[in-house]
Amino acid sequence: MSALVCVARIGAAHGVRGAVKLWTFTEDPFAIKRYGPLLSKDGKRQFEVAQAREAKDHLVATFKGVTTRDEAERLNGIELYVAREKLPATDEDEYYHTDLIGLAAVTTDGEPLGRVLAIHNFGAGDIIEIAPPKGASLLLPFSNAVVPEVDVAGGRVVVALPQEIAGDEAEER
Incomplete structure (x- = not known):
């Protein structure tokens, strides 16, 4: 199986009929319904969205087999x-975080910096x-100014170190 990509997080129960708040990390929040069964991080549990509707900054969703508030509360978090292969192809200059993890990071001069560990927001x-x-x-x-080149196929990102950091490294040498 390919790498798993986090597309949503279940929040608190909503109402008494098994609905939950659902925060999605997809461009189209309702896309999660098109991906088929969603998996827990360990891959041992599957969740299929039965219904979803838009709320303020999240969806309110129900999952097949979850019919009570108590069941919904146990899903929180x-x-x-x-x-990865279930996700749509990306446009040029768009990347899934999972595609970047593990890439070599080099300076604009080609000096190795390390490996991409994570993308945070x-x-x-x-x-x-x-x-x-x-x-x-x-x-x-993670901006074009600091990371001017991402070469997923080549397995690397090029990093233009900000002057504050580049200056610190020069002082340490």
Whole structure:
């Protein structure tokens, strides 16, 4: 099986008939219904969306086989995944986070920096986390200015280190 991609997270129960709040991480929130059964992170549990409707900043959804509030409450916090190949193809300059994890990170001069460990978003934009061979991870803005080149097929990202970081490295040498 290919890599799993997180497409949603189940929130609190909604009402008394087994509905839950559902936060989706897809461009079209209702796309999760088209992916077929959604999997828990460990792949041991499957969830099939029976119904979904839009709410303020999330969906209110029901899953097949979940009919009571108690059952819905036990699902709170579960992240839902699909196999990478079920997702639509990306446009140029678009990437799924899972496609970037593990890529080599090099400077604009070709010097190795480490490997892409994760892509985070704490609310102010995407952050790329790079694990160097030794020392603490680098957390950098995942922008065209800082990451001017992403070559998934070539297995690398090119990073233009901000002056503050590049200057720090020069002082350490």
